[in-house]
Amino acid sequence: MTQETNIRRHTISVLVDNEPGVLARVIGLFSGRGYNIESLTVAEIDASDSLSRITIVTSGTPMIIEQIKVQLERLVPVHKVKDLTLEGPFIEREMALVKVVANGEKRVESLRIGDVFKARVVDATISSFVFEITGTADDLDRFIDLMQQLGEVDISRTGAAALSRGTSTL
Missing domain, CATH: 3.30.70.1150 (ACT-like. Chain A, domain 2)
Structure with a gap:
């Protein structure tokens, strides 16, 4: 399979602290490495713990998607990263x-x-x-x-x- 045909659309869910600058850091991770965001949704999901969910739709080879997930997990305000596309039905x-x-x-x-x-x-x-x-x-x-x-x-x-x-x- 060639690199081009191995590109697949992925939906990634990210649990983060709801604080100023978090979204900018996540977006910066993508833009700084030349990754495209096809869709981005963010909203607070737990006011008492001040948590937000960011849902990102992006495309890439398995290697690129894995890089994105690893780099997202390294960001300090990120609690959890889940690739819904690979985790099963969603x-x-x-x-x-x-x-x-x-x-x-x-x-x-x-x-x-x-x-x-x-x-x-x-x-x-x-x-x-x-x-x-x-x-x-x-x-x-x-x-x-x-x-x-x-x-x-x-x-x-x-x-x-x-x-x-x-x-x-x-």
């Missing part, structure tokens, strides 16, 4: 707000497509809708592609949020 979702500006039949069609994708209308005007949609990155990509065929589209998208299935925790 659930990954994104959320997007998608504004579609359309009139007439295209407006009606956008509502039909929204219904098929279980997108919720969170704002409506005479000439636009804002949909809220949650799903896999591929689901969101398909929804956005279809909406772009119907009219002008404005998009705000979160990064991936992910958890392992079953009893395993971070």
Whole structure:
């Protein structure tokens, strides 16, 4: 297998102290070594212990992914690093707000497509809708592609949020 075909998408979950500068250090680790972050989500998950979860989606060869995990584990505010892609089955979702500006039949069609994708209308005007949609990155990509065929589209998208299935925790 060549190096190029051995590149795989990985979802990495990192438990860190919720303090100023932690996210900048994690991002610096990636940018300083030329690694790309495809998606990044961070939020406090435990206020009493002041802990946050950072979910990073990146791609690389097994060697590069291993380097990333080892370097993340060396950062002082990092408590735990888990490569969900390698650990077993996991659930990954994104959320997007998608504004579609359309009139007439295209407006009606956008509502039909929204219904098929279980997108919720969170704002409506005479000439636009804002949909809220949650799903896999591929689901969101398909929804956005279809909406772009119907009219002008404005998009705000979160990064991936992910958890392992079953009893395993971070």
